[in-house]
Amino acid sequence: MKRVVRLRVLTLTAALACAAGALAETPAGAHFAPVAHSSLVTVEGAVAADALMLRLRRTADQQPVAGAELAVTLDGRNLPVTARPEGTWEVALQGIPPSAAGRLAIVVAHDGVREVLEGQLPGAATTPAAPASGGLASTLIHKQMAWWILNVVIVLIGVIAVSRRASGGGG
Numbered sequence: 001m002k003r004v005v006r007l008r009v010l011t012l013t014a015a016l017a018c019a020a021g022a023l024a025e026t027p028a029g030a031h032f033a034p035v036a037h038s039s040l041v042t043v044e045g046a047v048a049a050d051a052l053m054l055r056l057r058r059t060a061d062q063q064p065v066a067g068a069e070l071a072v073t074l075d076g077r078n079l080p081v082t083a084r085p086e087g088t089w090e091v092a093l094q095g096i097p098p099s100a101a102g103r104l105a106i107v108v109a110h111d112g113v114r115e116v117l118e119g120q121l122p123g124a125a126t127t128p129a130a131p132a133s134g135g136l137a138s139t140l141i142h143k144q145m146a147w148w149i150l151n152v153v154i155v156l157i158g159v160i161a162v163s164r165r166a167s168g169g170g171g
Contacts, residue, residue, distance in 0.1 A: 036106055036119035041065060043106055045122045052091040052121065054081075056108065068110040074121075075102040 032044035032055050042062075044055045054072075056065045064087045072079045072091050082090045106117045 033122040034119075035104065035122060036117035038115050038117055040113065041068075041108055041110065041115065041117075043108070043117055043119070047093075047122055050093050050095070052079075052093055053084075054089040054091060054106070055087070056089070056110075065108075065110050068108055070109075071107040073105045 032046045032053070034042060035045040035054070036043045037059060040059055042057050042059050044057070046053045052072075054070065056068050056070070057063060058065055070081050070083075070089050072081050074093075079094070080092045082092075084090055102121070104119050104121055106119070108115045108117060
């Protein structure tokens with residue numbers, strides 16, 4: 001029994017050490033946001049100092065992609081990419097402001113497939129500001145709410161009709 005407890009403690013300690021190592025190598029305050037995606041992979045990024053950190057995951061199960069290679073260009077200008085030990089990539093921005101709204105192209109080679117994904121730097125202005133009325137998203141939300149209210153009203157009418165029929169007070 002003591003061996004099982006020791007094995008559990010050792011396993012837990014090793015897992016915590018691995019997690020602490022991964023956290024130590026990720027920039028403090030880095031919040032990864034979606035940059036580009038395809039049906040196979042999703043690229044997330046975070047801007048830290050003069051570098052862009054990229055994380056590559058499978059779209060289906062959000063697991064890291066092993067053995068992938070990345071090449072990154074911003075507005076047609078090649079940027080140096082360095083693989084990091086925790087499975088992320090660092091792209092040196094070399095004097096490019098983090099709020100730049102340039103076109104980012106990421107070439108991902110994985111599992112015998114070469115994909116070219118397009119996006120923008122995280123934090124860059126991706127779309128113009130929404131109109132004062134709320135825009136398309138607001139319209140869609142209102143339509144969805146109206147649909148739910150209509151469904152609830154129909155169910156309530158059905159419940160009232162069934163309860164009146166069951167009580168014999170139909171009229």
